[in-house]
Structure formats: C-alpha cells, structure tokens
Amino acid sequence: MNSVRRGTKSGFTLAELLVSVGILVLLGLAMSLVLSSTVDLWRGGASRRSTHEEGRAAVQELARDLESAFPIEAGGQPPAGFFAIASPRGDLLLRFARARGGKDENPLTREGGAGTVGGGYDGYHVAGQGANPQKKYRAPGGVSEVFYFYLASEETLWRGERAPVGGPGSFFDPTAVNNVAYLRSTGRVVSRSLLAFRVLFWGPETRTWDTAVDPRAGGPLVTWDSTSSLDSSFFYYNDPRAIALGGGMLPLKVKILAFVASPDAGERTARLARPLGQADVELAVNRGEGFPEPEGGFPYLKVEDEWVEYSGRSGNTFTLKKRGALGTTAVDHPTTRTDSQGATDPVLVRGGRVFSATRDIPAAAPMWEGD
Numbered sequence: 001m002n003s004v005r006r007g008t009k010s011g012f013t014l015a016e017l018l019v020s021v022g023i024l025v026l027l028g029l030a031m032s033l034v035l036s037s038t039v040d041l042w043r044g045g046a047s048r049r050s051t052h053e054e055g056r057a058a059v060q061e062l063a064r065d066l067e068s069a070f071p072i073e074a075g076g077q078p079p080a081g082f083f084a085i086a087s088p089r090g091d092l093l094l095r096f097a098r099a100r101g102g103k104d105e106n107p108l109t110r111e112g113g114a115g116t117v118g119g120g121y122d123g124y125h126v127a128g129q130g131a132n133p134q135k136k137y138r139a140p141g142g143v144s145e146v147f148y149f150y151l152a153s154e155e156t157l158w159r160g161e162r163a164p165v166g167g168p169g170s171f172f173d174p175t176a177v178n179n180v181a182y183l184r185s186t187g188r189v190v191s192r193s194l195l196a197f198r199v200l201f202w203g204p205e206t207r208t209w210d211t212a213v214d215p216r217a218g219g220p221l222v223t224w225d226s227t228s229s230l231d232s233s234f235f236y237y238n239d240p241r242a243i244a245l246g247g248g249m250l251p252l253k254v255k256i257l258a259f260v261a262s263p264d265a266g267e268r269t270a271r272l273a274r275p276l277g278q279a280d281v282e283l284a285v286n287r288g289e290g291f292p293e294p295e296g297g298f299p300y301l302k303v304e305d306e307w308v309e310y311s312g313r314s315g316n317t318f319t320l321k322k323r324g325a326l327g328t329t330a331v332d333h334p335t336t337r338t339d340s341q342g343a344t345d346p347v348l349v350r351g352g353r354v355f356s357a358t359r360d361i362p363a364a365a366p367m368w369e370g371d
Helices: 014-067 108-109 181-184
Strands: 083-086 092-099 125-127 134-135 142-152 156-162 189-191 194-202 253-261 269-272 282-284 300-303 306-314 317-323 335-337 345-347 349-350 352-360
Touching: 014 092, 014 142, 014 156, 014 189, 014 194, 014 253, 014 352, 083 194, 092 194, 142 181, 142 194, 156 181, 156 194, 194 300
Parallel strands: none
Antiparallel strands: 083 092, 092 142, 125 134, 142 156, 156 189, 194 253, 253 352, 269 349, 282 317, 300 306, 300 349, 306 317, 335 345
C-alpha cells in the first residue's frame, strides 16, 4: 500500500507582512507627496499665467489705443482733447480721441451721412417723422472717444469707447465723467486685480521717467491737459507756450505701469506682525518669503491704502526706504481692523508683479524749443 505524502505550504511570517505593509505605506506617502507637489506646481503655474494675462491686458490695450491717439481741435463743446487726472488715492481717469480702423478706413462708411449732421441730429441719431420713424445714425468720422478709469478702492480698470466725438454723453463732458456709475455702465472691465495703475507723461522738458525727480528738474508728469486751461494741477496750466499750441498739446511719450496682485492669496501676501507707526522704517510680517527682491524688481508693498518702498528684507522684516510712496500718505497701521459688523480682520501686506510699457505718440507735434 503506497502512502501519500502531503506537501507543506509556505506562508509569510509576521515580520514579512509588517515589512510589506510598511513598504506599501511608504510608496503611498511618496505618491501622495508627488501628487501634492504636482498640484502645487500646477496651481503656481496657473496663478502666474493669470497674473501675466491680467497685466498684459491692462498694459497692451492702452498701449494700442495710445499709438492711435488723434489730436482734436479744442473749439467744440464740450472741449475735446487729451486729459489725465490722478487723485491722491490712486484713482486715474484718462480720456482722449483715437483714430478708428476697419470700416472707418473707407471714406464711404466713415463719412456716410455726415452732410445731414445739422438736420436734427441729437447725439447718435435723428428720428424721422411719421407713424414709423426711422433712425438715421451719425457718421463716426473715423475718430472715437476713449476713456480708461481706474478705481483704487476696487482695484479695477474700465475702458469705454464711443463714436462720433461730442454730443450728449460725451466722455469729454465733465458732468458725465465725474459720475462713477456712468463710467461703469458705459465701460467694460479690463482687469479686477490691479493694486495700482499709473500713467506717466513725457512733456517738452522731461528728461527722465524717475518719479522722484520734480517736473521742474526734468521729471515726468502725472496729469495732462491738452488745452492747458482746464486743469490747474497740470504742470503747464496757463503756460503761454502751451496755450499757443491751440489745444493740440499731446504728450510725446507715455509710460504705463500696472501693478498686478497675484490671484493666489498665499502668494506675496502676509499679515502685519506688529503695528506700523507713521514714522516707522521697519515693517514686520508673519511670513516674508515670496516677496520680490528690491534690486531689479518693483520694491513696493501695499499696507491698506498706503504704499511703502523697501530697500531690503531680513527674514520677516522689511527695511523701508520711503513711506507714503506712489502718491499715498504715510499713516499708522494696527495689526487688525474691526469692520462695521464687529468682525476683526488682520491688516494685510500685499505685493505683486509689475508690467510696464512705453509708447511714443505718433500724432504728437513738436511743441517748443528744447522738446
């Protein structure tokens, strides 16, 4: 009788099982770290792309309009021209006329109907008589009005355009452009994440773009009035040389500066770590990493409504070079603020990226000797 020998089955020991489970856990953690790093990298790239698109849109669109700036005779009502007003809060309103392209390059579509402008036109159109009046639209004349409006409290830039120049609702009408609701309703949003938006002008005696240089010493201008007779803050207000140009005084060059906030709240944003007095020259934050170095960058930070310029950073402390920079006023800043609802929020210190462009104004005529 043959005996049957059963084979023995081998298995994992407890130690082997523990080692296997440990390896699986380590692999899982490694994969989790890789995935987390990949997601962070993707978010950072998306944030940088969004910031780049915001800055490029704000700068390039205005640059294209400025290249087509058109000199307008100042005799109309309201007086047309090239105007820029900047407020101490950082608000900006820029208005000018620009040459239109496309169908307006054809004389038939550019001037069609222009001969009947005096026959009852009111604004854009005239309504015919009878039971079924037909609206006849005015010819655009190849020129349109453009405005750029930056509201610092909302960090938003609007652009508006209309044609023909003049008439009811004109952007050159002070009663219209002083109405923020009107500017909102007639314009479209270009950007909603601009910490600052500045436009500098090169006049006949300008020698540098350095805003620390006074215009009397060759520094740039921050306002413009092509008539030289409407805005008393304009450097050449009531200057006989400017008035002799007949209202056609356009800047020779324009520099655009757009300071774009990062859409990622964790990037270049920190909390004020200790109160900042009006005369303090050091600013402490809870986290200083991620802010740009002053050399070769844009060495400015925004603390509530005040801009500060810094010359260096050591850890979480910035050394301040100038308080109340970019036209703002130096004030005291606590570490927290309480709103009208009783909620307490930390005071934020914000940085960003700067986008700039400089454009010559082809339509600008020579002014006087020395320009």
